[in-house]
Amino acid sequence: MNICPMCSNRDSRYFFIGTRGEYCRKCVMFLSSVEAESGKRDWNCGDEQYLLDYPLTVHQQMASVQIRQKVALGDVLVEAVCGAGKTELVLGAIEDALLARKKVGWAIPRRQVVLELKERLSKAFPLLAVIAVCQGYTEKTDGDLILCTTHQLYRYRDWFDLLILDEPDAFPYKGNDMLASFARNACRGRMIYLTATPDVKLLCEVKEDRMTLVQLNARPHGHPVIVPKVLVMPSAVCFFYLLQLVRDSRRWLIFVPTRKIARLLAWFLQTDYLTSESEGKEAIIERFRSNEKRMLVATTILERGVTFEGIDVVVLFADHPVFDVASLIQISGRVGRSFLFPKGECIFLSRNKSLAVFGCLKKIQDANRSVFGV
Amino acid sequence: MFKENPRCEPICLWCLKDLHHDATLFSIFSENSVLCLDCQRKLTSKTIRFRLDGVEVISFYEYDEHISKLLILYKEHLDEALAPMFFEKHKKQINKKYKGYTCIPLPSSSEKVAQRGFHHLHRMIESLDLKMVDILVKTKNVKQAKLSKEERKHIDMIFEIRENSEFTFDKVVLIDDVCTTGASLKAAFALLRPHCKVLCAITFAYHPLWKTEAV
Numbered sequence: 009m010n011i012c013p014m015c016s017n018r019d020s021r022y023f024f025i026g027t028r029g030e031y032c033r034k035c036v037m038f039l040s041s042v043e044a045e046s047g048k049r050d051w052n053c054g055d056e057q058y059l060l061d062y063p064l065t066v067h068q069q070m071a072s073v074q075i076r077q078k079v080a081l082g083d084v085l086v087e088a089v090c091g092a093g094k095t096e097l098v099l100g101a102i103e104d105a106l107l108a109r110k111k112v113g114w115a116i117p118r119r120q121v122v123l124e125l126k127e128r129l130s131k132a133f134p135l136l137a138v139i140a141v142c143q144g145y146t147e148k149t150d151g152d153l154i155l156c157t158t159h160q161l162y163r164y165r166d167w168f169d170l171l172i173l174d175e176p177d178a179f180p181y182k183g184n185d186m187l188a189s190f191a192r193n194a195c196r197g198r199m200i201y202l203t204a205t206p207d208v209k210l211l212c213e214v215k216e217d218r219m220t221l222v223q224l225n226a227r228p229h230g231h232p233v234i235v236p237k238v239l240v241m242p243s244a245v246c247f248f249y250l251l252q253l254v255r256d257s258r259r260w261l262i263f264v265p266t267r268k269i270a271r272l273l274a275w276f277l278q279t280d281y282l283t284s285e286s287e288g289k290e291a292i293i294e295r296f297r298s299n300e301k302r303m304l305v306a307t308t309i310l311e312r313g314v315t316f317e318g319i320d321v322v323v324l325f326a327d328h329p330v331f332d333v334a335s336l337i338q339i340s341g342r343v344g345r346s347f348l349f350p351k352g353e354c355i356f357l358s359r360n361k362s363l364a365v366f367g368c369l370k371k372i373q374d375a376n377r378s379v380f381g382v
Numbered sequence: 383m384f385k386e387n388p389r390c391e392p393i394c395l396w397c398l399k400d401l402h403h404d405a406t407l408f409s410i411f412s413e414n415s416v417l418c419l420d421c422q423r424k425l426t427s428k429t430i431r432f433r434l435d436g437v438e439v440i441s442f443y444e445y446d447e448h449i450s451k452l453l454i455l456y457k458e459h460l461d462e463a464l465a466p467m468f469f470e471k472h473k474k475q476i477n478k479k480y481k482g483y484t485c486i487p488l489p490s491s492s493e494k495v496a497q498r499g500f501h502h503l504h505r506m507i508e509s510l511d512l513k514m515v516d517i518l519v520k521t522k523n524v525k526q527a528k529l530s531k532e533e534r535k536h537i538d539m540i541f542e543i544r545e546n547s548e549f550t551f552d553k554v555v556l557i558d559d560v561c562t563t564g565a566s567l568k569a570a571f572a573l574l575r576p577h578c579k580v581l582c583a584i585t586f587a588y589h590p591l592w593k594t595e596a597v
Contacts, residue, residue: 021393026462028499034398036461 014038014162016189034186038162058099058132062347064228068093071224072100075200078220079104079170083199085214087206088224089233089375090341091315094202095125097224098172099132101200102153106136110169113154115161115191117181119143120289121174121313122155129153161190169197175312177207177334204341205334205371225375231350232376234343236323236336238356238365243325246357250324251276253355259319260303261296263339265328267307273324274305281305312338318349327362336368394418395467396452416467424448427471430588430596434564437571437581441561441588442472449587453559457502465505468559468586476584477511483580484551485512488558488570489541491523503557506586512555517544518570526566534565541569549577556583561592 011018012032022034064072071088078084079101088094105112114129116122119142126140139151141160149163156163158173158181173181173191181187191199201210201219213219227233241249254260254277264270267283274281280292280301296304297316304310308330321343326336336356343352358365392401395416402410402418409419417425429442443449456464469476487503495501507514522540554577556570567583574581 019390021390022398024461024463026460026500028460028462031460033461033463037455037459 014189014193015186016192017186035162038159058103059134060096060099060132062228064093064096065226065230067224067226068097068228071222072097074222076100076104078222079198079200081220083201083213083219084222085201085206085210085219086203086222086224088202088204089227089372090204090312090338091227091233091345092204092224093228094174094204094224095128097222098200098202101170102133102172105170106152110197111154111167112170112172113156113161113164113168113194114172114174115156115158115194116174116313117158117178117187118175118309118313119157120293120309122157123290124314125174126155129155158187158191161187161194164194166193166196168195170200171195171197172200172202174202176201176210177203177205178312179308182207205337207334226379227345227350229347229350231344232380233372234340234352234354235369235372235376236340236354236356238326238358238361238369240358240361243359246324246359250322250357253322254303257302258353259296259299259316261310261316261319261321261342262303262305263311263321263323263331264305264307265325265330269324270305270307277303277305279303279305282310283307284309308335308339310342311335312341314342315345316342317346318352319343320353320355322355322357324357326356326358326365327360331364333364333367333371336364337371340368340372394421395464396421414470416470425452425471428593429472430593432592432595432597434561434583435568435571437567437583439561439564439567439583439585441585441592442469443587444593445560445562445587445589449560453587457498457559460498460500462500462505465502466509468506469509473510480512480553480555480582480584483512483553483555485510485514485555485557486517486570486574487514488556488566489516489518489520491520493523503559506559507557515549515551517549518542518573519544526562531563534563541566541573543573543577551578553580554578554582556581558583558585560587560589561585562589564592 010020010023012035015032015035017032017034022032023030024033075084075086075097086094086097088097102112116125122140122142126138130138133153136152138153138155139148141149141154141156171191171194214221254262262273264273267285270281270283280295282289282292282304284307286292295301319342321339323331323339340354343354344350356365393399394401397418397420399418404419406419414422425443425448427442428444429440431438431440452464455461485507487507490501504514519542520540521542524540526534554574556567558567561567571581
């Protein structure tokens, strides 16, 4: 049986015998552009401590110390609610690795989040060359701290001593064997998985003791995660309720299931919309963040990894199959992330009572109960 | 070639999903046996004919982002398996129309061929029933995509007829992948015209500008 060394494909239908010999068609588009090579083992830099504008809370410190200890022993899964500060939790572990002259990488499925996180990490490690590698930013691929999309991991072979895999339950990494194989090939040391919604596979590995679990269910500002309000009504009513709802002066982030609905709703509300095919995504997000536009209509592209201050969220047609439990939890996690605005409203407008909606409610309530006991 | 594996569902050459993952009642009876319906829709064929220096050129697809992606996958990432799909849809038409013609592919520089390990046009032609003669050579490795329209006009300097090949053909059809300004086709016409009676050309894709010249 043939196995592709690059993407671990075993399906013989994907192998093709050409004039250059046998190759795998599943990952052929990643091959010729860059010859992947092993990471350098000796390099100099990283004698610095990370800087944060704010101190970690007691909960965060405990988790951070736990991660630092556990990562020396094996892979770690960090399960923390949305807005708990997952990024800050692993900075300690990154610092340890850099001090030990190890190569650190941070892989994220979404390109948008890579760019966002680059800003934050550059602030935390001002003296290091933090490099973002993703579509559109591929001239420079080596730096002290590498941030990349999971697709770009093919460039790095046996490269990272510490690879942080952020949101492994997000599209397109979720369920993609090729990307999982890229990640495995890129990492020669330890992995840290960061997520609010670990999937069955990761939890299974924890159960079988191949990974340690670190949990953090409290947000740094001490307020519980906002539990979404579910309203079940017919689809036309959902639509008009939404139009009525967003007329106040609050800032609304509106999630819709499809690009078509996004375009339609944005036209009704005379505002921007963001889908995977939008042009100038950064500019659209910047306009919403700087409060130039009060509302933003988005598909699930914006469901994770982004922080806006003081927004309220509404999900139109929350029972649509594109919203699974994980993405609904992530969406409701967009609300109340900052110290200034720890509260907010999250509304699910749903046509049916779907399992995903109620699974999401249950999970958030369970997490809150484990901290606050209510 | 693929390994024989009769038990498995066939897959689409381009998107690698199951060939019939989006089949409809009509597509089951369609003849395209290498692409799924989605990919067939991506390639919308608008065949045009136009005259270039008095020579008839037939071109099948308008050059758009999908074609561009396809050609990059084929020529840059060297996914050789794609070769049969290029003329798949028009195979019968070409075989019938150009029966008895000799086909001559436009040349690539030998460095490029060595680097790729295969000549992209030769592999595309293999799926057709035409007799192929490779008599043109490219003397310099110039990447046309980087040249301006003005610069492309001087491309004729870099084609040559292979030495010590004495020949005259009755009917010749030239084959190229994309016709952008037509400069390289013109250069090849000029070289071949003294040696053959009937001359025409096929290209896989064309620049949208040629639509205005179509007859």
